[in-house]
Each structure stands twice: as C-alpha cells, then as structure tokens.
Amino acid sequence: EAQVTQNPRYLITVTGKKLTVTCSQNMNHEYMSWYRQDPGLGLRQIYYSMNVEVTDKGDVPEGYKVSRKEKRNFPLILESPSPNQTSLYFCASSRFTIEPETQYFGPGTRLLVL
C-alpha cells in the first residue's frame, strides 16, 4: 500500500529537549516536504527536498533542521524546541518533474512543547 508514515503521532516534550520526527514514504517519490498546521494559518511549508542530499527552506524554517540521506526518509529535527513550535506537523511526498505533483500526506504528528 502506497503510504507516508510519521512517528511519533503524538509527542509532549519540554523546552530545549532535542527531538526528531521521522517520515518515510514507499512510493519512490523525489519530493518530500514538512508542513506545520496552525489554526487560521493553514499549512505552512517548513523545509522541502527535491531529492537525496537536496534540501531547501520553506516559509517557516526557523528552529528546524532536516536531512535527506535516503530517498524514502526525511526526518524533521527540532534541536531546541520552544513553546511556539507547538503545532500539528505533516510530512508529504510527491513526484517531481518540473514541479511538485500530487502530494501524499502522512497522518500527522501533534507536538506539545511545555
């Protein structure tokens, strides 16, 4: 089954404690992306990757890091989480020809930073 998986689904942490949210896709997609969703703001792109070892900033990259060492995985790293990073996070993947095509979203990770 074609899917995007994220772990963990729910996470409560404290300010400053490093955390990683994993994302994996089994569709051999070139393009992967992280979004955060906040009420009234919709989905905002944090980072994206057009292929292995190619990553770039989205609209709200501050406080986040990513890596793309393998095509299927795209982890999101919060080196020193702060309460303003409390949000719902989605990973997505798509084919990429001249631009991203249909995006397939993971189930989401709900993060609370105390």
Add this chain to the structure above:
Amino acid sequence: GQQVMQIPQYQHVQEGEDFTTYCNSSTTLSNIQWYKQRPGGHPVFLIQLVKSGEVKKQKRLTFQFGEAKKNSSLHITATQTTDVGTYFCAGTKRTSYDKVIFGPGTSLSVIP
C-alpha cells in the same frame, strides 16, 4: 505574509445547499491544487489545474482556474454531510516552482 488567500474562512450550509470557496494569489501560479481535510485527518488531494481558464468537474464538485492564473474556485452542488471538512488550495509560483504555498483553508459545516 500569506501569499495565497481563501474566502470565506468558515461556511455553514444546510444540507442540499450549494457551497463555493475562492482562492486568490498575489502572484501568478504555475498550477493550483485542491485538498480536502476531514476533521482529525490529513489533507487529501482532490485535483490539479494547470491551464489558464481550466474547468474540471468531479461529480458534484466543479473546479476553476482563472484566466490570469491568480485565482481559483471550488463549487460544490447540493452539499452532503460527507462534504464536511476544510478545503485548501495550494499552488507553486512560476518564479519559485519548487515551493508549495497553501491557502489558509475554508472550513465547511453541513447542517443535516
């Protein structure tokens, strides 16, 4: 600031009424995609429009892409309770084809 706007933010309709959400971009888009997110769920792709003036239909849903490729609309005829959710438009700009920009979404409630 938000480069893609959607109106209305919320819409409550009686079951059977029609519904329309509008998406407006400050810049020309290369394409526009529409997604639906059910409460507690993740966004699910509905359709992609690429050509200026394009109109596509999916059963009761009609999607349009403006002539200037700066706006789009989604119209649902005779809403049903299964249409409940938030509808997002998303696009890539011609000048920045690798970034995807989502609108803030329109939340639809259907009263049975």
